[in-house]
Amino acid sequence: MFQHNMQKFSLTLLWLIFTLFFSSLTHAQDDDPIKGKALFNANCAACHQLDKKMTGPALRNVETRLYEDEGLDREWLYAWIRNSSALIKSGDDYANRIYNEYNGAAMTAYPQFSDQDISNILAYTAQEKVTPPAVATVATTQTSSNEDGFSKMLVLSALAVLFTLLALGLFLVNQTLRRFANKNDIEVKKAVKGPSLWKAFVKNQFLMLVTAIIFLLSSAYFVYGYLMQIGIDQGYEPIQPIHYSHRIHSGDNGIDCKYCHSSARVSKHSGIPSLNVCMNCHKSIYEVAESTATEEYSKEFYDGEIQKLYNAVGWDDENQRYTGKTKPVKWIRIHNLPDFAYFNHSQHVSVAGIECQTCHGPVEEMEIMYQHSPLTMGWCINCHRETNVKVEDNGYYEKIHKALSEKYGVDKLTAAQMGGLECGKCHY
Amino acid sequence: MSTNKKYWKNFQDLNPAVDPSVAKIKYREFVEQIPVDEFLSDKETLSSSATTRRDFLKFVGFSTAAASLAACEGPVIKSIPYVVQPEEIIPGVANYYATSIANGYDFASLLIKTREGRPIKVECNTLAGENGTTNARVQASVLDLYDSNRLSGPTKNGNELTWELFYKEIKQKLKGVQAEGKKIVLLTQTFASPSTSKLISDFKSKYNNVEHVVYDAISESAAADAYQFRYGRRGLANYDFSKAKTIVSFGADFLGDWQGGGFDSAYAKSRVPKDGTMSRHIQFESNMSLSGANADTRITLKPSQQKLALVRLYQNLKGDSSPISLPENLKLSVDEVTNEILAAGSDAVVLTGVQDVNAQSLVILINEFIKSRAFNPETIILTRQGDNESVNQLVKDLNSNSIGALIMAGVNPVYSLPNSSEFVKGLKKIPLSVAFAMKEDESAEVAQYVGATPHYLESWGDLEIKSGFYTLMQPTIRPLFKTQQFQEALLELNDDPRNYRDYVQWYWEANILGESNWEKALHDGVFSGSPLATLETVNKTIAPSYSLSNILSNLSLSKSSKFELTLYPKTGMGDGQQANNPWLQEFPDPLTRTTWDNYLTVSEYDAKELGLYLDPSNFFNQSSHDATGGLNGTYANINLGEVTVKAPVIVQPGQARGTVGLSFGYGRSKGLKSEMQTGVNAFPLYKNFDSAQSVNIKAVGGKHEFACVQLHNTLMGRGDIIKETTLEVFNTKSPEYWNPTPVVSLNHIETPVNSPDVDLWDEFDRSIGHHFNLSIDLNSCTGCGACVIACHAENNVPVVGKEEIRRSRDMHWLRIDRYYSSDETFEGDNTTKDDISGLGSSLSTFGKMEYPSENPQVAFQPIMCQHCNHAPCETVCPVAASSHGRQGQNHMAYNRCVGTRYCANNCPYKVRRFNWFLYNGNDEFDYHMNNDLGRMVINPDVTVRSRGVMEKCSFCIQTTQAVILKAKREGRPVAIGEFNDACACSAACSSGAMRFGDINEKESPIAKLVEDERAYYLLEHVGTKPNVVYQVKVRNNDKV
Secondary structure: OHHHHHHHHHHHHHHHHHHHHHHHHHHHOOOOHHHHHHHHHHHHOOOOOOOOOOOOOOOOOHHHHHHHHHOOOHHHHHHHHHOHHHHHHOOOHHHHHHHHHOOOOOOOOOOOOOHHHHHHHHHHHOOOOOOOOOOOHHHHHHHHHHHHHHHHHHHHHHHHHHHHHHHHHHHHHHHHHHHHHHHOOOOOOOOOOOOOHHHHHHHOHHHHHHHHHHHHHHHHHHHHHHHHOOOOOOOOOOOOOOOOOHHHHHHHOOOOHHHHOHHHHOOOOOOOOOHHHHHHHHOOOOOOOHHHOOOOOOHHHHHHHHHHHHHHHOEEOOOOEEOOOOOOOOEEOOOOOOOOOOOOHHHHHHHOOOOHHHHHOOHHHOOOOOOOOOOOHHHHHHHHHHOEOOOOOOOOHHHHHHHHHHHHOOOOOEOHHHHHOOHHHOOO | OOOOOOOOOOHHHHOOOOOHHHHHHHOOOOOOOOOHHHHHOOHHHHHHOOOOHHHHHHHHHHHHHHHHHHHHOOOOOEEOOOOOOOOOOOOOOEEEEEEEEEOOOOEEEEEEEEEOOEEEEEEEOHHHHHHHOOOHHHHHHHHHHOOOOEOOOOEEOOEEOOHHHHHHHHHHHHHHHHHHOOEEEEEEOOOOOHHHHHHHHHHHHHOOOEEEEEOOOOOOHHHHHHHHHHHOOOOEEEEOHHHOOEEEEEOOOOOOOHHHOOOHHHHHHHHOOEOOEOOEEEEEEOOOOHHHHHOOEEEEOOHHHHHHHHHHHHHHHHOOOOOOOOOHHHHHHHHHHHHHHHHHHHHEEEEEOOOOHHHHHHHHHHHHHOOOOOEEEEEEEOOOOOOHHHHHHHHHHHHOOOEEEEEEEOOOHHHHOOOHHHHHHHHHHOOEEEEEEOEOOHHHHHOOEEEEOOOHHHOOEEEEEEOOEEEEEOOOOOOOOOOOOHHHHHHHHOOOOOOHHHHHHHHHHHHHOOOOOHHHHHHHOEEEOOOOOOOOOOOOOOOOOOOHHHHHHHHHOOOOOOOEEEEEOEOOOEOOOOOOOHHHHOOOOOOOOEEOOOOEEEOHHHHHHHOOOOEOOOOHHHEOEOOOOOEEEEEEEEEEOOEEEEEEEEEOOOOOOOEEEEEOOOOOOOOOOHHHOOOOOOHHHOHHHOOEEEOEEEEEEEEEEOEEOOOOOEOOOOOOOOOEEEHHHHHHOOHHHHOOOOEEEEOOEEEEOOOHHHOOOOOOOOOOOOOEEEEEEOOOOOOOOHHHHHHHHHOOOOOOOHHHHHOOOOOOOOEEEEEEOOOOOHHHHHHHHHHOOOHHHHHHHHHHHOOOOOOOOEEEEEEOOOOOOOOHHHHHOOOOOEEEOOOOOEEEOOOOOOOOOHHHHHOOOOOOEEOOOOOOOOOOOOOHHHOOOHHHHOOOOOOOOOOOOEEOOOOOHHHHHHHHHHHHHHOOOOOOOOOOOOOHHHHHOOOOOEEEEEOOOOOOHHHHHHHOOOEEOOOHHHOOOOOEEEEOEEEOOOOO
């Protein structure tokens, strides 16, 4: 019974695939969906998606839909795409309806499209949606790591058994030897116990003193080391309320740091971007590409994080509008300077022209942002000692740099020679 | 040796045979059995208890472990960015907005510095000229915004309600009042706001039978009346002191708050000797005022004699000579002054602060007679429009049931009216009383409805400070509470659908701006146009009997009594509306240098006569100073009719004999923290709004502890601390004579101290880069103290409270030392000191020199860290927390400081301040830094110091660095004079006494000032090479 059903099912499936293949073949005879995709991405994608309403309607199977629902043919689509406003003005019923549905936002006219171009685009929109098989990457990585641990355990336990057997063997050999000795009346000499090493050590006051000193010094060394790392959060990598990946934004997409952290140019703060900055792009980027997903983080995961952004900024993606209900994001601050240290981003970014990465590390590779540098005073001072002041094309430095470099007899002044080591420059 | 003594507790013990049970009890630990069984046998309770002993121990163990673990973890700091960031806000960059203060007492155009949307600092609006200057109160007003005692919404009989309900009920009641035919009275502060005047006239036409009474707590009504008598309309004549060569003032403290104040910048201009001339200032007065302290000649006399002196002056000028009952010496002084005025002609100006229409009228006549150029009746000051008569009438009307509704705005009559109890009695009778107030003050507490009003930094508005000179007020922050302006309320009551912002714009575009642009006016904050004809003024009928002869005869009737009291506003407190401001409470009065108090100022002679004098050599309660140096005083009763006020007494040098002084603004009791409820209320003594009263003074003993920051009052002849000379010497002799460089002995040869041979230290080359200097001109410094508060605000200086100030633990980075001469003049002191010979004479003479003269010369000297190039503090710091920068600033690294205080001990200028406590977030110091609201005023660019570290003036390094960074970012050299306003003190100084800048910038004003022949350094002989330079004080004693 079961088998019979299976057979029937696979037959149907086969037939279905065949018909699908055939039908797409018939279309492909004149219209090229690959060319259509390129055109679509270049011209339409800013406002349209295939399966999602954006500024304009979703376009999957638009031709069939129009024909079935409204009885409109391809000619109507040509007219609409080439000049929608003319069509609206002409009093076309559906043109006006759709115009009003999208809040009177007129579609850009594309008179340069040939019939073939439009057909290609329509061919692209007529393609079936491909759902990728869900990959259980996370699960696989987990098992592999488990396997790894298991094998280690196996080796270790084997070793343990081996050593136990060895110890047992030795003990048995020893006993056998003793027995032989007893039988042959050989007296086993008992080892003469001299004063033990430990007692000798305890009695030697000089050695004791030296050991004590060494012990104290080394413990002081470790205690000092421990105390000095308190408050240094190098490598601090907290879990943020929204999983924002610098790797994707600044690494893969090459967005300039200062596009989002714009106040770094003019202010002491680099500034955490306000959510409206995110929405500049994420208004149209509501999901990540398949290729963005990694083994560790799936596409669904990233899409979920984008949803978190929409939730925080109050963006209703369905209806493409702001609801006004905002939930400001409570980011966890990673780089914390103490209150008594003054640091100004603009001095370093705009005036000195230092790359963000100099202090913040390879941010473009960071999936999760972490503190790269120790942010200690020694670290600051070191850089000030080694870095030359960037004087080129800066009228401020002209006079002072010339005078000071003459005074110190150098060509290039370091920040330290410019006065960058004075206490009051950072502590006030 | 054994003893047969028997110790017993009671009789049974002594003789156990009587009661054997006692013997048994004796061997028990407890007399009665402990009911252990009873407790343990109660199995039910035991088993029903969820917590067993083991559980309990587990809990204890867990919580201890958890607590210690939790303590190990570092804090998680969260940052919350904007959802939608406003375009104009960049975190970390300050924005400035032009607005105006108009609180009924202070009126000025200002620039407000805001950070991330929070106003944090008040600055002068230079576009507004003399109307854009600030005093200590205006500087401190930003803290009033963050006052934790502010009302958070409207109330009805103390219960909160919504604004909708508030208006609904008031409208209903106003209709009822109208129906009854009773009067509606608006009792308001002086708004000086054209749009508000229009709103009030709208209100009048909507609800007929409305009366508008303008009330100033400290009245200038007499002057306004006199102006009206003379010129037919109400107002106060304007004065331009920069045009005056001879200034004669009869009790007018024009450097204080006389007629609205704000005259000091023009005054200071003519006080700096230029081309051999400077103005001459003669002050006739009873109390020692700021103006008196700055005067070249100061003559003490009673208030009643001021009137007679005015008459004498007028007669002298006119050549009359009717007999006036003045003492001979005063007659002589007036005659001398007459000659000076006649010689100066139209370059002279005469002023009076006597609250008498006749006196004010006579002054107008005198100024007209001499054709004074400084006297400008065409321009009128509009910031004092109060009218005594209508206020008095209002109190009568309230009690006669003719008023149906009283709406108060910006006033606190229950506190500030002399007949406050009558006012309250009447107020309780009327059907509707509304108060618009920021806090639940004395008046708001009595009113039925209280409309919570916003601070001026949250408000819209406009001002006409002087006729034709307009300023705008705009909010610099969203309202912190559910508040609405009085003007908003008027619009609502007028059923006007507009909001007040639109109303102001509409009014300005229709009436004021003409062709000009509203946006530009709003940006600048100021607009000069033609005066408005429609200004609302009180209509008064002019007395027909008014004539010159009446004036003279009325004034001549003035009789002196044994004690005459002069009431005055203190520089730091004004009329008392800012009493909940800890900065102002801790602001040392420029003259007495006392904080957190007001007091009766008495002359030394009278104090001794009345038994109010505490001798320093006495012990314990009777000593003028206690063991830590804290100043003590005793109490006196001031009696005026039925009113008796008990006030502590301070002996004030320069107080005229037979006069006493008491300041307004203290003794507030409602709407402020208990710490701020200081001093006594002087308003009950302000009968008929006359600041001069005949009173009886009686010693009542007791000890009052003052918090005074300067315990030594004289210079002891050390003329090198405040160098001064006379104009004559200044003009005729070389600077070597009046500004000599100190010399020290090198191999028994006198060598100038600035010679490198006598220097202990190597000199650094400071010619490269910036080298900051601050110049302080002792001639133009009036001692007003705006810089003290500006410094407080800019640098997050904590408030420490009265107790700590008394222990000399004040934290002001900038102080203004005030010195009295112990001889008639400071020059006399120098001579006395130089003439001392022998040990005996030196002991007795120096002993005498500790006491100021009866009418001493006064000198002010602002002192902050001198940023010595050879700083004594730097060499003694064991941890190098204090170090020198190349730019001339003495750096203080708080995080390095371990609090040894060696630096403070080694500082010859005593400018370093030690944090004895953690002043922020500490309930022991419940001032602004102890609540979230008050902390919003903190400057984010300056560290808030903790306990145990030293702090001091930094030359506002955060601002100098910001100016440099701005230039670097824009890739240009720092512009000439760009550093001038970098220091908070120099930016706040409206008289221009303080100038800051880079002396390596050869064209800047500071570079010239450092080279000036008047320039000298404080304690130069110590060899510290300071970066603060003072300019020799020149007194104009040139009598004609």
